[in-house]
Amino acid sequence: xxxxxxxIPGIIIFIIFFTIPMWLNLGGAKAIPRPELPKEEKNCVExxxxxxxxxxxxxxxxxxxxxxxxKRTFVGADGKTYLISxxxxxxKCHKSNEKFCDRCHKFVATxxxxxxxxxxxxxxxxxxxxxxxxR
Amino acid sequence: MNxxxxxxxxxxxxxxxxxxxxxxxxxxxxxxxxxxxAFFVFxxxxxxxxxxxARVPQPFKxxxxxxxxKSLPWIKYSRLESPANTxxxxxxxxxxxxxxxxxxxxxxxxxxxxxxxxxxxxxxxxGAILFHWGFFIVLIRHLxxxxxxxxxxxxxxxxxxxxxxxxxxxxxxxxxxxLGGLLFLLLRRLVDAKVSYISHASDYFPLFLILGIVISxxxxxxxxxxxVYGVKELAIGLATLHPAMPKDAHIGTIFxxxxxxxxxxxxxxxxxxLVHMVGVFFSPTRxxxxxNRMRRYVNPWDYPVKYHTFCEWQEHFKEQLQQAGFELxxxxxxxxxxxxxxxxx
Ligand code: HEM
Numbered sequence: 001x002x003x004x005x006x007x008i009p010g011i012i013i014f015i016i017f018f019t020i021p022m023w024l025n026l027g028g029a030k031a032i033p034r035p036e037l038p039k040e041e042k043n044c045v046e047x048x049x050x051x052x053x054x055x056x057x058x059x060x061x062x063x064x065x066x067x068x069x070x071k072r073t074f075v076g077a078d079g080k081t082y083l084i085s086x087x088x089x090x091x092k093c094h095k096s097n098e099k100f101c102d103r104c105h106k107f108v109a110t111x112x113x114x115x116x117x118x119x120x121x122x123x124x125x126x127x128x129x130x131x132x133x134x135r
Numbered sequence: 136m137n138x139x140x141x142x143x144x145x146x147x148x149x150x151x152x153x154x155x156x157x158x159x160x161x162x163x164x165x166x167x168x169x170x171x172x173a174f175f176v177f178x179x180x181x182x183x184x185x186x187x188x189a190r191v192p193q194p195f196k197x198x199x200x201x202x203x204x205k206s207l208p209w210i211k212y213s214r215l216e217s218p219a220n221t222x223x224x225x226x227x228x229x230x231x232x233x234x235x236x237x238x239x240x241x242x243x244x245x246x247x248x249x250x251x252x253x254x255x256x257x258x259x260x261x262g263a264i265l266f267h268w269g270f271f272i273v274l275i276r277h278l279x280x281x282x283x284x285x286x287x288x289x290x291x292x293x294x295x296x297x298x299x300x301x302x303x304x305x306x307x308x309x310x311x312x313x314l315g316g317l318l319f320l321l322l323r324r325l326v327d328a329k330v331s332y333i334s335h336a337s338d339y340f341p342l343f344l345i346l347g348i349v350i351s352x353x354x355x356x357x358x359x360x361x362x363v364y365g366v367k368e369l370a371i372g373l374a375t376l377h378p379a380m381p382k383d384a385h386i387g388t389i390f391x392x393x394x395x396x397x398x399x400x401x402x403x404x405x406x407x408x409l410v411h412m413v414g415v416f417f418s419p420t421r422x423x424x425x426x427n428r429m430r431r432y433v434n435p436w437d438y439p440v441k442y443h444t445f446c447e448w449q450e451h452f453k454e455q456l457q458q459a460g461f462e463l464x465x466x467x468x469x470x471x472x473x474x475x476x477x478x479x480x
Contacts, residue, residue, distance in 0.1 A: 001186060001189045001190050002189055002190070002191075002192060002193065002435065003189060004189070007185060007186075007189040010185070010416065011182055011185055014181060014185075014413070015178065015182075018174075018177070018178070020278065021278065021281035021282060021370075021374035022374055022375070022376070024278075024282050024284075024286070025281070025282060025283055025371065025374050025375050028282075028283050028284050029283040029371055029374075029375050030283065032367075032368050032371070049362070049385045052362040052364060052365070052384065052385075053360040053361055053362045053363075053385075053387065054360050056303070056304065056360070057360060060303055104364055107364070107367065108279065108280070108363050108364055108367050109279040109285040109289060109290060109293065110304075110363075111290070111293070111294075
C-alpha cells in the first residue's frame with residue numbers, strides 16, 4: 001500500500017465519523033426518560049398509539065377548530081366529548097408540563113413554542129402562590 | 136429504459152419492508168438485523184475500496200493546475216491553483232470538497248451557426264451544492280435521534296434550519312435544499328439530451344433511492360407521523376450496541392421503509408459511483424503538489440536498471456580500441472573508480 005501514513009489515518013477518520021453516535025453515547029446512555037402518565041385516568045382523548053405519534057396534529061386540529069371555526073367541543077374516538085383547550089383539557093389530566101410534555105420533548109430534542117403564550121400548570125401554581133403573597 | 140429499471144428497483148425496495156413489516160410483522164428484522172448488516176457492508180466495503188486504491192502505484196505526478204507555478208521568488212505564484220507543498224494541497228482539497236471549486240468552473244459549449252461558443256454554466260454547481268449541503272446537514276441533524284444527551288449545537292442547527300417557521304411542524308430549509316437539488320440533478324439527466332445519452336441505470340438508481348429516502352422522511356415529519364419517541368429508543372439501542380425493539384411502542388411502517396432505503400444506500404455505497412466521497416481524496420490531479428521542478432518524482436514501479444558505464448565499456452573493448460588507435464581515458468576512469476570506492480566506504 002502506498003502513502004499508508006496518510007491512508008490509514010484517513011480510514012480511521014472515516015470510521016470515527018460514521019460511528020459518532022457510538023462514541024458520544026459512551027457512558028452517557030441511561031434508561032429512557034418516561035413521561036409521567038396520569039394516575040386517576042385510564043384513557044387519553046384518542047388511543048395511546050395515536051396520541052404518541054399524532055398529538056401535535058391533534059393539537060393543531062384543536063386550535064383550528066377552536067380559533068378558526070369557533071367549535072369548542074371535540075368528540076373522541078370513544079364517543080366522549082371534550083372541551084377544546086390545551087390548558088384546561090390536556091393539562092387537567094396531564095398535570096405537569098415538565099414531567100410530561102417536556103420530558104419527551106427534551107429527549108427527542110424538539111421545541112414546541114406553545115408555552116411561550118399558553119400557561120403551563122407549573123406557571124399556574126407559581127401564579128397562585130404569588131397571588132397568595134408567598135413568592 | 137435505464138430510468139424505468141431504476142424506478143422499478145426503488146419501488147421494489149419500498150415494497151419489501153412495507154410487506155415485511157405490515158403484513159409479516161418482521162419489525163426486528165428490518166429494525167435491527169438489516170441496519171447492522173448494511174453498516175457492516177458499508178464499513179468493510181469502504182475500507183476494501185480505500186485499500187484497493189491505495190495499492191495502485193502513481194507513475195507520474197499529474198496535478199492539474201490553472202495558475203502560476205512556484206518558481207523564482209519574485210514571481211508571484213498561485214497557492215490554490217498550483218499548490219507547491221502539502222499544506223497548499225490540503226487547502227486546495229478543502230475548498231474542492233467543501234465548495235466544489237472545480238465544478239464552479241464548469242463550462243458549456245454551444246454551436247451558434249458555425250461558431251463554437253463557451254459560456255459559464257453554474258447550474259450544475261448550484262444543484263450539487265444544494266443537494267450535498269442539504270444531505271450533510273440533514274445527516275447531522277439526525278444525530279438527535281441517536282444521542283442520549285443531545286449536544287446543544289444540534290438545537291442551534293435545528294433552530295436555524297426551521298427559522299422561517301412555515302407549517303407545523305416547521306419545514307426545514309435543508310429539506311427543501313436536498314429536494315430541490317435532487318430534482319434538478321434528476322431533471323438534468325432527463326431533459327438534457329447530451330447528459331441523458333451518457334446516463335446509465337447506475338446514475339438514475341442512486342438519485343431515485345435518495346429521493347425515496349428524502350420523500351419518506353419528509354412524509355414522516357409532515358403527514359404520516361411516526362412515534363419518534365419509540366424511534367429514538369430503537370436508534371439509541373442500535374448506537375450503543377444493545378439493540379432492542381422499543382417496548383409497547385408502535386412505530387409506523389413508513390419508518391421501516393425510510394430505514395430500509397437508508398440501509399440499501401449504505402450497503403450499495405462502496406460499490407457504486409457514490410464512493411466518489413472517498414475517491415475525491417485519491418484523485419491524483421487534486422492531491423499532488425505541483426513541485427515537479429523542485430523534487431524528482433520516482434515512478435514506484437521502476438525496477439533498478441543495470442548500467443553499463445563508459446569505463447566498463449572501455450575496459451571491455453580496451454584491446455580493440457588501442458588497436459584502432461583511440462586514446463584511452465584511463466585518468467578519468469581512475470577518478471571515477473576512486474569516487475565509487477569512497478562512496479562504498
Ligand atoms: C442517508 C441517511 C438519511 C437521510 C438522507 C435521511 C433523510 C431524512 C429527511 C430529509 C427527513 C425529513 C425531516 C428532517 O429533515 O429531519 C427525515 C426524517 C426522519 N428520518 Fe431520516 N434520513 C436518513 C437516515 C435515517 C436513519 C438512519 C434513521 C433511523 C433512525 C432515520 C429516521 C428518521 C425519522 C424518525 C424521521 C422523522 C423525523 C421527524 O418526524 O421529525 N433517518 N430523514
